[in-house]
Amino acid sequence: MGMSSASDFIPGYSFTVNLDGIPFSFGKVYNLSSSVEIETIVNGGINDAPVILRKPKRNPDFLVLERALHSTVTDMAFSVLTVGTIISAITISVNKDGKTVRMFFATNGIVVEREFSPLDALESAVLVQSLRIAHTGITEVPLAAGM
Numbered sequence: 517m518g519m520s521s522a523s524d525f526i527p528g529y530s531f532t533v534n535l536d537g538i539p540f541s542f543g544k545v546y547n548l549s550s551s552v553e554i555e556t557i558v559n560g561g562i563n564d565a566p567v568i569l570r571k572p573k574r575n576p577d578f579l580v581l582e583r584a585l586h587s588t589v590t591d592m593a594f595s596v597l598t599v600g601t602i603i604s605a606i607t608i609s610v611n612k613d614g615k616t617v618r619m620f621f622a623t624n625g626i627v628v629e630r631e632f633s634p635l636d637a638l639e640s641a642v643l644v645q646s647l648r649i650a651h652t653g654i655t656e657v658p659l660a661a662g663m
Contacts, residue, residue, distance in 0.1 A: 529617070533581060534607040535625075540594060543644075545608060546580035548620060550653040576650035579606065579622065584642045585632075597647060601627040606651065619657040625649045 533542050553571040583594075597603075603625035610618035629648035633641070 529610050529612045531608060531610045534605075534609075535597070535603050536605055540581075540583070542581045542583045544580075544582040546582070547578050548608070548654060550577055550655070573652070577622075577653055578628070579625070579649045579651055579654070580646055581649065582644060582646040585645050594645075597627055597630070599627055599630055603627070603649065603651075606649065616659060619659060620654050621657050622651040622654045625651040 531542075531545065533540050533545065553573055553575065555569045555571045557567040557569065559567065585594075604623065606622040606625050608620040609616045610620075626649065627647055628650045629646075631646045631648070633644040635643075
């Protein structure tokens with residue numbers, strides 16, 4: 517592998533999140549990951565190398581999307597994402613200099629939790645809402661260089 521220069525990394529990026537084709541703005545995305553369930557089988561005798569097998573997935577992965585709430589009419593569309601809402605497609609695009617440099621995709625999402633930041637009259641903090649979405653796994657979509 518060759519050495520990387522600082523320009524090869526992705527600082528100063530932005531990202532967009534589309535839920536069923538509708539763009540929403542979020543400040544943070546957590547748990548951008550997937551997992552697989554495994555079964556470890558130990559053979560009799562010397563067990564220096566147990567056998568690891570992939571199991572059918574029984575538990576969903578969870579994506580957490582966090583955003584500040586607005587006091588505008590455009591924020592009304594976000595209120596539709598109630599607990600139990602089914603989201604067929606989640607697309608997250610990471611952009612740098614106007615180009616998409618990474619893209620992630622998940623299917624079969626269900627909003628399992630909506631949480632609001634604590635209300636505190638003594639602070640002038642921004643009201644934050646987070647969505648916890650169960651899904652079947654995040655896939656990174658291969659992109660052509662310089663897309």
